[in-house]
Amino acid sequence: MGINLAIVGSTGAVGQTILDILRENNLDFSLNNLKLLASENSAGTKITFGGKEITVEAANSSSFHDVDIAIFSAGSSVSKNLAPKAVESGAIVIDNSSAFRMDDKVPLVAAGVNYESLYEHEGIIANPNCSTIQMVCALKPILDHAGIKRIVVSTYQSVSGTGYQAMKELTEQSPKYLNNEAIEKQIYPHQIAFNMLPHLDSFDENGDTKEELKMVNETKKIFQDENIGVTATTVRVPVFIGHSEAVNIETKSKLSACDARQLLENFSEVEVIDDPFEAKYPTPIEIAGKDQVYVGRIREDLSIDNGLNLWVVADNLRRGAAFNALLLTEYLAKYII
Numbered sequence: 174m175g176i177n178l179a180i181v182g183s184t185g186a187v188g189q190t191i192l193d194i195l196r197e198n199n200l201d202f203s204l205n206n207l208k209l210l211a212s213e214n215s216a217g218t219k220i221t222f223g224g225k226e227i228t229v230e231a232a233n234s235s236s237f238h239d240v241d242i243a244i245f246s247a248g249s250s251v252s253k254n255l256a257p258k259a260v261e262s263g264a265i266v267i268d269n270s271s272a273f274r275m276d277d278k279v280p281l282v283a284a285g286v287n288y289e290s291l292y293e294h295e296g297i298i299a300n301p302n303c304s305t306i307q308m309v310c311a312l313k314p315i316l317d318h319a320g321i322k323r324i325v326v327s328t329y330q331s332v333s334g335t336g337y338q339a340m341k342e343l344t345e346q347s348p349k350y351l352n353n354e355a356i357e358k359q360i361y362p363h364q365i366a367f368n369m370l371p372h373l374d375s376f377d378e379n380g381d382t383k384e385e386l387k388m389v390n391e392t393k394k395i396f397q398d399e400n401i402g403v404t405a406t407t408v409r410v411p412v413f414i415g416h417s418e419a420v421n422i423e424t425k426s427k428l429s430a431c432d433a434r435q436l437l438e439n440f441s442e443v444e445v446i447d448d449p450f451e452a453k454y455p456t457p458i459e460i461a462g463k464d465q466v467y468v469g470r471i472r473e474d475l476s477i478d479n480g481l482n483l484w485v486v487a488d489n490l491r492r493g494a495a496f497n498a499l500l501l502t503e504y505l506a507k508y509i510i
């Protein structure tokens with residue numbers, strides 16, 4: 174029996190990526206019905222899927238009566254408003270927004286890292302933030318083998334993390350800058366073309382951004398360890414798709430770079446590309462459109478006893494959002510509902 178799936182935010186960057194992955198048809202569940210939902214503004218849009226034209230409907234509290242699983246990718250306020258209504262109607266919600274991630278009653282699940290947390294769900298399951306997902310995937314086999322004391326991460330995040338309007342802004346600013354024309358800014362506080370902004374989301378009183386705190390708090394929740402030290406600096410870069418991360422860790426027991434490489438090569442969620450002398454390491458252009466987490470530059474940090482450095486790259490729309498949500502859907506369909 175197939176599942177009845179609804180996508181809330183089906184016309185946005187993540188919603189469209191969910192549809193692309195469903196069209197590729199590589200997941201181990203079948204669809205009985207697909208309902209496409211969005212805001213009033215996008216209602217009426219026609220989307221071709223599986224040889225049929227589906228009309229996008231405006232999402233409201235009565236949209237979920239015949240739905241088994243609803244994937245929400247329409248921002249926190251829509252999730253806060255409609256996810257509880259979807260659950261009341263009998264659906265399980267997989268939420269891509271940050272609305273419920275730190276709620277104790279809501280499992281926060283990175284596919285392949287902590288599927289077991291899905292069994293604790295009470296209707297809502299949270300997808301972690303994209304930058305967290307790729308980091309915890311890369312660190313999971315190391316955590317299990319050597320333990321982790323501290324993580325220091327710096328990110329290089331693509332504009333698609335902000336959505337289609339930001340991709341448009343980078344596209345429009347780039348030729349204008351090269352032609353010495355006036356640059357217009359709407360989405361970011363500074364020019365993003367040929368620039369980098371150490372500013373994702375708002376700042377708190379310590380000077381951390383919300384994106385940085387998401388990486389800290391979500392990692393602790395997923396790894397179920399409040400004592401792991403995590404500190405992050407998140408940076409927006411003029412890349413369309415693919416977030417990159419320089420991750421420095423201190424393990425509890427000694428792990429050589431060679432053993433870390435072996436652990437990562439054997440982990441299902443990761444692909445290692447690591448031959449720097451042949452200029453082989455993952456880059457966002459090369460991994461865009463792929464579903465795995467890519468790791469390279471695996472090396473010991475010689476400044477401390479148990480230090481390792483990793484370079485971690487993933488397609489933020491796919492692995493960091495759509496694919497993670499669909500892997501959770503697959504797991505729920507196979508083992509839980």
Ligand code: 2RA
Nearest residue numbers: 302303304330334335
């Ligand atoms: C970003 N992490 O890249 C956000 C998207 N969820 O802006």
